Amino acid sequence: MSKKLRNDLILIALLIIPAVLALALGALRKPGRACQITVGGEIFAEADLKTDALIDVDGLLKVRIEDGKARVLDPVCKNKLCSAHPPISASGETIICAPGGVVVKILGQGPDFTQ
Amino acid sequence: MRPSRKIALSGLLTALCFVLSYLEFLLPAGGFSLPGVKLGLANICVLFAMYKLGPEYAAGINSARIALSWLFFGSFTAMVYSFSGAALSFLAEYLLIKTKKFTPVGVSAFGGVMHNFGQIIAAAAFLGPGAFGYLPALVVWGALAGGLNGAILAALMKKVRI
Numbered sequence: 001m002s003k004k005l006r007n008d009l010i011l012i013a014l015l016i017i018p019a020v021l022a023l024a025l026g027a028l029r030k031p032g033r034a035c036q037i038t039v040g041g042e043i044f045a046e047a048d049l050k051t052d053a054l055i056d057v058d059g060l061l062k063v064r065i066e067d068g069k070a071r072v073l074d075p076v077c078k079n080k081l082c083s084a085h086p087p088i089s090a091s092g093e094t095i096i097c098a099p100g101g102v103v104v105k106i107l108g109q110g111p112d113f114t115q
Numbered sequence: 116m117r118p119s120r121k122i123a124l125s126g127l128l129t130a131l132c133f134v135l136s137y138l139e140f141l142l143p144a145g146g147f148s149l150p151g152v153k154l155g156l157a158n159i160c161v162l163f164a165m166y167k168l169g170p171e172y173a174a175g176i177n178s179a180r181i182a183l184s185w186l187f188f189g190s191f192t193a194m195v196y197s198f199s200g201a202a203l204s205f206l207a208e209y210l211l212i213k214t215k216k217f218t219p220v221g222v223s224a225f226g227g228v229m230h231n232f233g234q235i236i237a238a239a240a241f242l243g244p245g246a247f248g249y250l251p252a253l254v255v256w257g258a259l260a261g262g263l264n265g266a267i268l269a270a271l272m273k274k275v276r277i
Contacts, residue, residue: 008221008262015228015258022251041243094248098192098238103245 032091032106035070037063040101049089049106060100070104072097116168116277124277125164125172132160132180140188152253154260155227159268162208162223166268167277170209177201192241196234203233219272220265227261228254 037044037057047053047065054073055063061075061082069087077099085095091108135156142154157180165173181201185194207229211222231253238246 002218004216004218005220007216008218008224008265011217011221012224012258012262015224016255019251019254019258023255026251038243038245040241092248094245096238096242096246096249098196098242099190101241103242105245105248 026090026092030091030108031068032089032093032108034107035063035065036105036107038103038105044102046107057100057102060102061097063104070106071095072102072104075100121168121172124168125176128160128164129176129179129183132157132176133183135160136180136184137188140184152256155230155257155264158204158223158226158230158261159264159271161205162219162226162264162268163271163275165208165212166219166272174205177205195241196237199237200230200233203236204230218265219268220262223265223268224258224262227257227259227264229257230261231257 032049034046034048036046037055039058039060044057045055047055047063049065049068049070051065052067053063053065055065057063059076062073064071064073066087069089071087072082072085072095075082075097077097079099082095082097082102082104088095088104088106091106093106095104096102097104139153139156161173161177161180164176181194181197184197185191189197204226208222208226211217211225217225231250235246235250235253238249
């Protein structure tokens with residue numbers, strides 16, 4: 001193996017290993033307590049995950065809280081990526097609707113890797 | 116290479132970039148339904164230009180690509196993310212090529228990851244720090260997709276004579 005190719009592999013490993021570790025740590029995250037919804041960086045609402053609810057966020061989308069999990073329904077944007085995202089429940093998990101500027105985030109007692 | 120030839124080739128590469136961007140736009144996102152996740156095939160053209168024509172031509176092609184994608188199939192926010200990612204990845208790739216210690220595979224993988232960093236930084240400016248939660252997944256994808264693009268580029272640079 002040439003020296004350059006070895007450098008490549010070291011570089012790629014240095015890039016991927018921390019990211020994989022972060023993902024693995026993320027999988028161990030503790031269950032969340034509440035769900036925070038921000039629109040354009042401003043807090044829109046905060047809701048307890050224990051109580052089922054359906055929150056309309058400025059007509060942009062709806063957040064459904066059910067069985068301690070939050071998910072996004074009926075986004076008005078066309079790519080629908082946020083509603084395709086699986087429900088979130090662990091502390092620090094987020095669903096982002098980029099076109100609408102909406103972030104749904106789980107708050108909790110566990111470590112928060114997103115700050 | 117004569118400047119006129121370089122300019123003509125830049126036009127050709129810009130067109131190719133645009134076609135590759137369009138191809139990616141048509142591809143279904145499938146299971147990788149994370150915003151910002153894509154193959155970045157157009158970067159093969161940009162890197163090809165950086166190696167063969169020089170960074171100033173590659174920068175021109177890259178800017179034209181972003182402007183075209185915005186006009187044809189992007190939103191303004193997507194363009195800002197794309198620009199922020201492209202600028203950071205371009206700089207990173209340029210510096211890595213200058214060290215002469217890496218093959219196109221390493222250069223492109225690093226560029227891919229830096230593209231994701233740039234996108235996330237721009238996204239965080241719009242959405243707040245919550246956007247960084249996506250970083251680990253994007254970095255893994257960026258390194259793999261970037262490495263793949265680099266391998267394609269390395270093969271192309273061996274075959275294509277200009």
